[in-house]
Amino acid sequence: xxxxxxxxxxxxxxxxxxxxxxxxxxxxxxxxxxxxxxxxxxxxxxxxxxxxxxxxxxxxxxxxxxxxxxxxxxxxxxxxxxxxxxxxxxxxxxxxxxxxxxxxxxxxxxxxxxxxxxxxxxxxxxx
Amino acid sequence: xxxxxxxxxxxxxxxxxxxxxxxxxxxxxxxxxxxxxxxxxxxxxxxxxxxxxxxxxxxxxxxxxxxxxxxxxxxxxxxxxxxxxxxxxxxxxxxxxxxxxxxxxxxxxxxxxxxxxxxxxxxxxxxxxxxxxxxxxxxxxxxxxxxxxxxxxxxxxxxxxxxxxxxxxxxxxxxxxxxxxxxxxxxxxxxxxxxxxxxxxxxxxxxxxxxxxxxxxxxxxxxxxxxxxxxxxxxxxxxxxxxxxxxxxxxxxxxxxxxxxxxxxxxxxxxxxxxxxxxxxxxxxxxxxxxxxxxxxxxxxxxxxxxxxxxxxxxxxxxxxxxxxxxxxxxxxxxxxxxxxxxxxxxxxxxxxxxxxxxxxxxxxxxxxxxxxxxxxxxxxxxx
Numbered sequence: 001x002x003x004x005x006x007x008x009x010x011x012x013x014x015x016x017x018x019x020x021x022x023x024x025x026x027x028x029x030x031x032x033x034x035x036x037x038x039x040x041x042x043x044x045x046x047x048x049x050x051x052x053x054x055x056x057x058x059x060x061x062x063x064x065x066x067x068x069x070x071x072x073x074x075x076x077x078x079x080x081x082x083x084x085x086x087x088x089x090x091x092x093x094x095x096x097x098x099x100x101x102x103x104x105x106x107x108x109x110x111x112x113x114x115x116x117x118x119x120x121x122x123x124x125x126x127x
Numbered sequence: 128x129x130x131x132x133x134x135x136x137x138x139x140x141x142x143x144x145x146x147x148x149x150x151x152x153x154x155x156x157x158x159x160x161x162x163x164x165x166x167x168x169x170x171x172x173x174x175x176x177x178x179x180x181x182x183x184x185x186x187x188x189x190x191x192x193x194x195x196x197x198x199x200x201x202x203x204x205x206x207x208x209x210x211x212x213x214x215x216x217x218x219x220x221x222x223x224x225x226x227x228x229x230x231x232x233x234x235x236x237x238x239x240x241x242x243x244x245x246x247x248x249x250x251x252x253x254x255x256x257x258x259x260x261x262x263x264x265x266x267x268x269x270x271x272x273x274x275x276x277x278x279x280x281x282x283x284x285x286x287x288x289x290x291x292x293x294x295x296x297x298x299x300x301x302x303x304x305x306x307x308x309x310x311x312x313x314x315x316x317x318x319x320x321x322x323x324x325x326x327x328x329x330x331x332x333x334x335x336x337x338x339x340x341x342x343x344x345x346x347x348x349x350x351x352x353x354x355x356x357x358x359x360x361x362x363x364x365x366x367x368x369x370x371x372x373x374x375x376x377x378x379x380x381x382x383x384x385x386x387x388x389x390x391x392x393x394x395x396x397x398x399x400x401x402x403x404x405x406x407x408x409x410x411x412x413x414x415x416x417x418x419x420x421x422x423x424x425x426x427x428x429x430x431x432x433x434x435x436x437x438x439x440x441x442x443x444x445x446x447x448x449x450x451x452x453x454x455x456x457x458x459x460x461x462x463x464x465x466x467x468x469x470x471x472x473x474x475x476x477x478x479x480x481x482x483x484x485x486x487x488x489x490x491x492x493x494x495x496x497x498x499x500x501x502x503x504x505x506x507x508x509x510x511x
Contacts, residue, residue, distance in 0.1 A: 062274035063327040068251035071266035
C-alpha cells in the first residue's frame with residue numbers, strides 16, 4: 001500500500017501557502033488537479049506531484065446574486081472556470097477584479113482565499 | 128430480455144403543498160394504480176426517487192416511508208438519489224428488473240418537498256449535489272453551474288439571452304395548457320429579459336421554480352401489459368455519467384453525458400432522433416433545454432438557440448419539446464421529475480393530452496439531468 005501522491009488536504013495546505021499543485025501520470029503524462037487513485041486516461045496508478053505556475057485565463061464566469069446561506073453576505077460575487085496555462089482547469093472565486101471587467105479570455109492568477117472559518121479555497125485575482 | 132410497458136401514470140399538481148413528500152407520492156401512486164387497473168397486491172417492488180428529504184423533512188429511509196404511507200409496506204423498496212434525475216434512475220432500474228424476468232409489475236415514482244424551507248436553505252441543499260470540497264466552499268449555486276454553461280455556449284456559438292428567453296416563453300405557453308402545472312400563465316420575452324439576474328447571464332425567468340410534488344408509474348411485463356389498456360412500450364432506457372467538477376469538464380458548452388445516454392438509448396430502440404415525435408427534457412434552466420436539444424441530436428451543436436427562437440420546439444413546430452410546460456412552468460419537484468416526464472410522454476402517446484396533445488405522436492423521448500450534468504438518463508417510448 002502506498003500513500004497517494006497528494007491528498008485534497010495537502011492540496012489546500014499548499015494552496016494556503018500560495019502554491020498550486022497538480023499530479024502528473026508517470027505513465028501517460030495526463031495532468032490532474034484533484035487527487036485521484038487511477039489516471040482517468042490510462043488507468044495507471046502512478047502519479048507525481050507537480051507545481052503549477054498559477055497563471056490562466058477565464059474560460060467561463062458567472063456573477064452569483066442569490067447565494068447559499070453561508071455566502072449570502074458576499075453577494076454579488078463572481079465564480080469562474082479558469083484554464084491554467086499547463087492545460088488543466090479549476091473553479092475559483094474571482095477577487096479584486098471589478099465585476100464589469102470580467103470577460104472570457106481575461107488573464108488571471110491564482111491566490112488562496114482564507115475563509116472566516118480559516119478554511120482555504122481557490123481564488124483568482126488580476127494577472 | 129423481456130419487453131416492458133408503462134400501463135399506469137399518476138402525477139400530483141406541482142407547486143406549494145402542505146403534505147409530506149411521502150403523502151404526495153402516495154396520491155400519485157394511487158392514481159397510477161387506478162389508471163393501470165392493476166391491484167396493489169400485484170406490485171412486486173417499488174423504486175423511488177427522493178433527493179433532499181434528509182435536509183427539508185429530516186427524513187431518510189424515504190423508500191419504505193413512501194411505501195408505508197401508500198399502504199404497501201411489505202413490498203421491497205429502494206430509494207434512488209442521482210440529484211434531479213433520481214426517479215428516472217429508479218425507472219431504468221425497474222425496467223431492468225422486469226426485463227430480466229425478476230418481476231412482472233413494479234411501481235416507480237418519486238416526490239420532493241422543498242417549499243417548507245426558505246429559498247436560501249433550498250439553494251444551499253441543492254448545492255450539496257456539487258462537490259463539497261472543491262466547489263461548495265466557493266459559494267457555487269445551481270443557477271451558477273448553468274450560468275457557466277450558458278456563458279460558454281454564448282461564447283462558442285453566439286447564443287443570445289433572447290434565444291434563452293424564447294425557451295421560457297414557449298414552456299410557459301405550454302404550461303398554461305396543463306392543469307397540473309405550477310405556472311399556468313403565458314409570459315413575454317420582455318418579462319424574461321427584464322427579470323432580475325440570479326447568476327449572470329441567467330435571470331429569474333430563465334430558472335425553473337422550487338416545487339413540491341409527486342409522480343408515479345406502473346410498469347409491467349408484456350404478458351401483464353397485454354391485458355390492460357393502451358400499453359406504452361419502453362423502447363430503450365440508458366444512463367451516463369460524467370465528471371463531477373466543472374473544472375474537469377473539457378467543453379462547458381456541451382453535456383457529454385446527454386450525448387452518451389442518447390446514443391445508447393437510440394441504439395437499444397433501433398431508432399434515431401428524426402423518428403421521435405415528442406420530447407420531455409430537462410429544462411431546469413433555459414440554457415439546459417438548448418444544450419439538451421443539441422445533445423439529443425434534435426439540432427446540430429450550436430443550433431439549439433436559433434431553433435428555439437424560430438419556434439421549432441413549440442407545439443405545432445418541427446419537434447415539440449416539453450408540451451407539459453417542462454420543469455420551467457410545470458415545476459421541478461426534483462425527486463418526482465423523471466417519473467413525471469415519463470407520465471407526460473405516456474399521456475401523449477396514448478393521445479390523451481387534451482389541448483397540449485402532439486397530434487399523431489407515435490414515439491417519445493424523456494431526458495433527465497442530475498445536478499452538475501454528472502448524471503443523465505434518456506428513455507424512449509412507443510405505442511403499438
